[in-house]
Amino acid sequence: MSGGNWSEVVEIAVRRLVARRGQAEFTRQQLIDEELDRIVRETGSRGATPEMTLSRELQQLRDAGQISFEGRGDYRLLSGPVELPQISPSRCVFLSGEHSPYGDQPERFYRFPRRLLNAASRSIDQWIIYQRPKRAGGPDYFAVARVEQIVRDPSDDSMFLALIEPMTYLEFGRRVPFNVAGRAVDRGLLLEDGRINGGRAVQSIRPISLEDFNRIVEFGMIDEDDLLLREDEFGTTASMVLQDKQEEWIGPVDRATLLTERKVRNRQFRARVLAAYECTCALTGIKLINGGGRAEAQAAHIWSVEQGGPDTIANGIALSGTVHWMFDRGLISLSDEGDILLSRKINDMASVEKLIHPDRKARFPANDSSRPDTKYLAWHREWHGVAA
Numbered sequence: 001m002s003g004g005n006w007s008e009v010v011e012i013a014v015r016r017l018v019a020r021r022g023q024a025e026f027t028r029q030q031l032i033d034e035e036l037d038r039i040v041r042e043t044g045s046r047g048a049t050p051e052m053t054l055s056r057e058l059q060q061l062r063d064a065g066q067i068s069f070e071g072r073g074d075y076r077l078l079s080g081p082v083e084l085p086q087i088s089p090s091r092c093v094f095l096s097g098e099h100s101p102y103g104d105q106p107e108r109f110y111r112f113p114r115r116l117l118n119a120a121s122r123s124i125d126q127w128i129i130y131q132r133p134k135r136a137g138g139p140d141y142f143a144v145a146r147v148e149q150i151v152r153d154p155s156d157d158s159m160f161l162a163l164i165e166p167m168t169y170l171e172f173g174r175r176v177p178f179n180v181a182g183r184a185v186d187r188g189l190l191l192e193d194g195r196i197n198g199g200r201a202v203q204s205i206r207p208i209s210l211e212d213f214n215r216i217v218e219f220g221m222i223d224e225d226d227l228l229l230r231e232d233e234f235g236t237t238a239s240m241v242l243q244d245k246q247e248e249w250i251g252p253v254d255r256a257t258l259l260t261e262r263k264v265r266n267r268q269f270r271a272r273v274l275a276a277y278e279c280t281c282a283l284t285g286i287k288l289i290n291g292g293g294r295a296e297a298q299a300a301h302i303w304s305v306e307q308g309g310p311d312t313i314a315n316g317i318a319l320s321g322t323v324h325w326m327f328d329r330g331l332i333s334l335s336d337e338g339d340i341l342l343s344r345k346i347n348d349m350a351s352v353e354k355l356i357h358p359d360r361k362a363r364f365p366a367n368d369s370s371r372p373d374t375k376y377l378a379w380h381r382e383w384h385g386v387a388a
Contacts, residue, residue, distance in 0.1 A: 008154065009042045010057040011066065012109075014077055015151035016163060024080040028058065028073045038166065041308030042108075044379040066154070082117075082150055082160065090122040090207040092147075093129050093186070094162075097136025098369045102159070106130055106143060107169040107310040109161040111153060112204065119205040120162050123147040127168075127256045129208065129216055132175075139178040139201075141185075141216050143312075144259055145169040170259060170311050172220030173271035185219060186212045210254065217255040221264070222271045262305075269311045273299035276370040277318030282362045283332065283340055284355055286320045298324045302376040307383070314373040317362075323355070330384025336374040338362040341386050 013035040017026050020034075032051060040050050047053060058075065061067045068076045096104045102111040112120055127146050132138030146168040153159035176185060178201075184190055188209055189201050200206060208216075258264050279295035280287040288296035297318045303309030317334075319327055326332045332352075333341040340360040346352055357363070364371045381388055 006039075006043050006045075006053060006057055007060060009039050010054060011061060011154040012151065012161070012163070013039050014061070014067065014075075015081075015154065016149055018077045019081045019149045019151050022081060024077045025070065026075055026077070028055070028075065031058075038308075041166075044303065044307070044382060046383060079152055079157070082152055084121045084124070084150060085118050087118060087121050089124065089126050091126050091128060091210065091213045092119070092123040093131050093141075093206050093208050094123075095133050095202070095204045096130050097132040097138065100136075106145065107164060107312050109163050110147075111159055111161055113159055116205050117150075117160060119203075119207075120147075120150060120160065122207055123162060123205070124150060127213065127259070129213060131178075133202070141172070141176040141178075141220060143169060143171045144217065144220075144256075166308060167305075167310075168260065170265055170268055171272055171313060172217075173222030173268040174220060176216050176219040180219070185215055187215075188212055214255045217259070220268075221255075221258075222267050265311050266299075269301075269313075269316060270299040272313045273316035273318055276313055276316075276365045276367070277363075280318060280363070281320040281323060282317050282364060283323050283357065284320055285357060285363065288320075296320060300324045300327055302372055303379045304328070304383075307379075309376065309379075313370050315376045317364075317372055326352075327380075330380075330386060332356075333381050333384060333386035334362055334372070334377050335381075335388045336377055338364055339388075341381070341388065343384070343386055 014026065014031065017031055017035055018024055021030075031054065036050060036054060039045075039054065045053070058067065062069055062075075066078060068078055070076050094110050096106055096110060100111075102113075104110050110120075124147055127144055129141050130143040130145065131141050146165040148163045148165040150160055150162050153161050178184065183194075184196055184201075186208060188207075189196050191197050274295055274297060277297065278287070279289065279297050281297050286296070290296070297320055300317050300319045301309045301311075302315050302317060305311070309315050317327075323332060326346075331343045331346050333343070335341060338361055340356050340362055342349065342352060380386075
């Protein structure tokens with residue numbers, strides 16, 4: 001399926017179930033009751049018989065020697081749950097970025113080797129901040145998420161996955177630089193003389209204080225509904241210095257309380273998508289700005305939020321209002337290469353053809369990391385029944 005490979009998604013679901021229950025034994029019914037809805041969302045499945053598909057996948061896991069059949073409807077994960085160290089929980093910073101050597105999918109999981117198991121164990125049930133390393137264009141902070149559980153990597157027993165809780169991954173409305181006004185925004189990296197602890201700064205996983213977590217979130221979040229900010233207000237040092245001076249009255253309020261609010265999340269998503277597309281509809285080329293500086297273009301989720309789509313720029317596209325309405329209803333879709341696909345259900349094809357680009361090609365950002373991910377485009381086509 002488009003959203004995720006059934007075999008991978010089911011195997012991770014089995015490991016997640018076992019980790020949550022703390023024992024290797026599980027039943028098919030437990031997997032259905034606790035995991036099937038999520039499996040369907042993560043695979044983008046619209047099939048009529050997901051329980052039958054699940055049974056086939058369990059048989060394949062048996063054939064591959066990953067699980068054993070213990071009796072009617074009873075199974076055992078042969079590798080068992082991960083034995084985690086007893087360690088104090090803490091919010092953490094995870095280093096990740098484009099072309100990660102471990103193949104991370106930040107909105108789904110963070111892959112790491114055994115030597116980082118102790119450090120990663122702190123993050124279970126905690127919010128984390130993703131930091132982009134220098135080799136990937138940073139250093140800067142670009143997203144937050146909440147870690148749900150740690151399991152062994154199904155594809156490599158020497159690796160582990162920190163699984164991300166659904167609907168918690170959120171890219172900041174603006175990336176947060178490592179330093180603001182010459183000072184690290186993560187104060188926990190500073191030595192007594194004010195210099196940065198270089199070794200700590202490049203750790204793949206490191207704990208972060210609530211105060212530093214709040215500071216980074218404050219810098220990264222777009223607060224105003226008017227997202228077409230002037231250049232001197234969007235992600236610049238001057239703007240951040242102003243916010244930094246306010247931290248005394250911000251107090252100990254946990255900024256994570258805002259991170260699951262849909263209004264807040266939509267604001268960040270819209271800021272990132274419109275910036276990537278320069279406030280221009282990808283399918284029509286229309287760029288309208290009102291007198292107050294607000295763009296007419298909207299940020300559309302390709303894989304809908306209602307069906308489990310993430311708030312990541314790779315799952316977004318800038319569309320004008322009319323095209324957005326059509327896109328959400330499957331009257332317009334896109335091929336993996338950006339060809340504009342029109343549904344036969346359109347009752348005024350001539351008018352729509354005049355609206356879109358004459359060559360029927362969407363205009364995606366030049367930056368590969370900002371372009372729509374093909375797995376989200378495939379989900380949109382399959383969900384709405386549009387042929388590529």
